[in-house]
Amino acid sequence: xxxxxxxxxVLEQKPMTFMERLYLPSIFKGLAITFRHMFKKKETVYYPxxxxxxxxxxxxxxxxxRDEQGRERCTACGLCALACPAEAITMTAAExxxxxxxxxxxxxxxxxxxxxxxxxxxxxxxxxxxxxxxxYLDGPILSADYMRKDFIFGKDKLVEEPLKS
Amino acid sequence: xxxxxLIAFLSIFFSLLVIFSKNPVYxxxxxxxxxxxxxxxxxxxxxxxxxxxxxxxxMGAIMVLFLFVLMLLNxxxxxxxxxxxLIKVVGVIAGMCLLVTLVGSVKALNVSDPxxxxxxxxxxxxxxxxxxxxxxxxxxxxxxxxxxxxxVGAVLLAKKDPKKA
Amino acid sequence: MELAFIIEKxxxxxxxxxxxxxxxxxxxxxERKIAAFLQGRVGPHRAGPHGMFQPxxxxxxxxxxxxxxxxxxxxxxxxxxxxxxxLTACIGSAVIPWGQSMVIGDTVVDLQxxxxxxxxxxxxxxxxxxxxxxxxxxxxSNNKFSLMGAIRAASQNISYEIAMGLSIIALLMVTGTLxxxxxxxxxxxxxxxxxxxxxxxxxxxxxxxxxxxxFAECNRTPFDLPESENELVAGYHTEYSGFKLGAxxxxxxxxxxxxxxxxxxxxxxxxxxxGMDLVNEALGSTWAPLVGVAxxxxxxxxxxxxFMWIRWTIPRFRYDQLMHLGWKVLIPIGxxxxxxxGVWMTLKDILF
Numbered sequence: 137x138x139x140x141x142x143x144x145x146v147l148e149q150k151p152m153t154f155m156e157r158l159y160l161p162s163i164f165k166g167l168a169i170t171f172r173h174m175f176k177k178k179e180t181v182y183y184p185x186x187x188x189x190x191x192x193x194x195x196x197x198x199x200x201x202r203d204e205q206g207r208e209r210c211t212a213c214g215l216c217a218l219a220c221p222a223e224a225i226t227m228t229a230a231e232x233x234x235x236x237x238x239x240x241x242x243x244x245x246x247x248x249x250x251x252x253x254x255x256x257x258x259x260x261x262x263x264x265x266x267x268x269x270x271x272y273l274d275g276p277i278l279s280a281d282y283m284r285k286d287f288i289f290g291k292d293k294l295v296e297e298p299l300k301s
Numbered sequence: 302x303x304x305x306x307l308i309a310f311l312s313i314f315f316s317l318l319v320i321f322s323k324n325p326v327y328x329x330x331x332x333x334x335x336x337x338x339x340x341x342x343x344x345x346x347x348x349x350x351x352x353x354x355x356x357x358x359x360m361g362a363i364m365v366l367f368l369f370v371l372m373l374l375n376x377x378x379x380x381x382x383x384x385x386x387l388i389k390v391v392g393v394i395a396g397m398c399l400l401v402t403l404v405g406s407v408k409a410l411n412v413s414d415p416x417x418x419x420x421x422x423x424x425x426x427x428x429x430x431x432x433x434x435x436x437x438x439x440x441x442x443x444x445x446x447x448x449x450x451x452x453v454g455a456v457l458l459a460k461k462d463p464k465k466a
Numbered sequence: 467m468e469l470a471f472i473i474e475k476x477x478x479x480x481x482x483x484x485x486x487x488x489x490x491x492x493x494x495x496x497e498r499k500i501a502a503f504l505q506g507r508v509g510p511h512r513a514g515p516h517g518m519f520q521p522x523x524x525x526x527x528x529x530x531x532x533x534x535x536x537x538x539x540x541x542x543x544x545x546x547x548x549x550x551x552x553l554t555a556c557i558g559s560a561v562i563p564w565g566q567s568m569v570i571g572d573t574v575v576d577l578q579x580x581x582x583x584x585x586x587x588x589x590x591x592x593x594x595x596x597x598x599x600x601x602x603x604x605x606x607s608n609n610k611f612s613l614m615g616a617i618r619a620a621s622q623n624i625s626y627e628i629a630m631g632l633s634i635i636a637l638l639m640v641t642g643t644l645x646x647x648x649x650x651x652x653x654x655x656x657x658x659x660x661x662x663x664x665x666x667x668x669x670x671x672x673x674x675x676x677x678x679x680x681f682a683e684c685n686r687t688p689f690d691l692p693e694s695e696n697e698l699v700a701g702y703h704t705e706y707s708g709f710k711l712g713a714x715x716x717x718x719x720x721x722x723x724x725x726x727x728x729x730x731x732x733x734x735x736x737x738x739x740x741g742m743d744l745v746n747e748a749l750g751s752t753w754a755p756l757v758g759v760a761x762x763x764x765x766x767x768x769x770x771x772x773f774m775w776i777r778w779t780i781p782r783f784r785y786d787q788l789m790h791l792g793w794k795v796l797i798p799i800g801x802x803x804x805x806x807x808g809v810w811m812t813l814k815d816i817l818f
Contacts, residue, residue, distance in 0.1 A: 166779045330543075362594060
């Protein structure tokens, strides 16, 4: 059939010449190529000690942020849990008592805040939903563990280190 | 001499096992061991070349092919068709004939003097080669013709009839 | 048989056995390192400096893993397979001359376990036995993939043995002896009477045939069809685990070591090196042979490196290509090589 686009190329398969059928020249060529690779720069990144630079829109483990005075930003509004497509986030809200103003910024705070990391798909919708800019997915990747219960991260693992003054 | 009796016992023992084992694969494996004892016999007789040829050709090639075929067939008692009584009777008669012949020939032979080789080193490669290619050149070449004819026959059998195909 | 003789041989056997095990163990590390280097990686480097203890870690892992014997398998043969593979791999090194005779005090110590006058044929026989371990193990696993691997191994070994024998016959026509010791002695030095003494310069085609067949007999890439991962899962050792799997892998590396030693001895001058007469005079006959041993080992390591280099460069053959190469290419070339050698030797006799 005639080609419509007129771009069809008919590949010609010539019978191999004697040198090609010997295969040895091409084998030695291949050997030379691999041998050259021995002296090239190694691509290996020695992972735990040395880490690749991560991109700006990288989404890793969550962290609950503090404000500039070291108070937790989260007000337990539940928008992140609502936005979460994987239903990974649960929380219990509590009222801020007198004398806790240096701990929590808002009058209501999350007494319990848990993310099930086995459910989480790291989509970043909680980050977008948060009105208080309290949750960010800026951590490292999830590390392996032995028990399912160890993948439910509570506030002990999520909340940022307190500010050092 | 003691070594000879030990090896002779072992070769008879293993050849009996070849006959009496139910599983054909075991039979072949025992046959390999039997051939190995034969190799030791040759070495005891100072026939190194024969020993090593027995080792390479029988143990290393022919028995591998035997094993190869048996493994592919995967014979066991379920798939083995029952032998009819006629075959059993014929087998017994043939075996008896062989036994009678053997006994008769043993009786006909005199017990010879302990074998004293004229040249004890006849089994070494160099001497064997000289004998084969000087004194016995014609029989040697004729036997190679025999092998050639066998090979041609095998090719003929294996090749398909061009008319039928 | 005096006691001293037995002790000497026993010590030699033990040393060779330990060395071949050690070389095999460190070949596993070398294989991973070389694979890494050829692919722009660094390879194992956590266990010890530059991963020096990786073989120990691997060995420990192999030892402590669970030994699984499939319920429908044939347990006796299942255990016999890897044992036989390891055994046949180890006995090959008995006839290799590791160096010149050492003179210690009054006694002369041969650095060779057994100088039998059919040395090459012995190695040949041992190589042909090597396939039994694989076949028995593959059949006893009662697994279709294992059986396929075993059968491939058998047919491959038998096919390439013929070409190997033909390449050796041409070599024997040049050397005129089957004893490895004499072959090594004939290649003394490097240059004699205006030509190289090493056999590879007399038999380049034969060496090419031999090395191809050695690759095939060791089941190394590009001839690793019996254990090809992506067609046959793992071929004959699909069902194996723990130390029995380790025995199979170990046997492969020992085979590689022995065949490298055979190639070095037959074609590349064995323990001989250029200018060895000067060294012999300088060091005396006690220490000079050890230099020869070191040279032989350097050659062996070069060959092992070559084995690995090929492995990480060339892809695997298809099965029909393998058979085509073995029967229709290598065997005719082997016969042609014999004829050429014969013609050349006759011409040399007439002309010179």
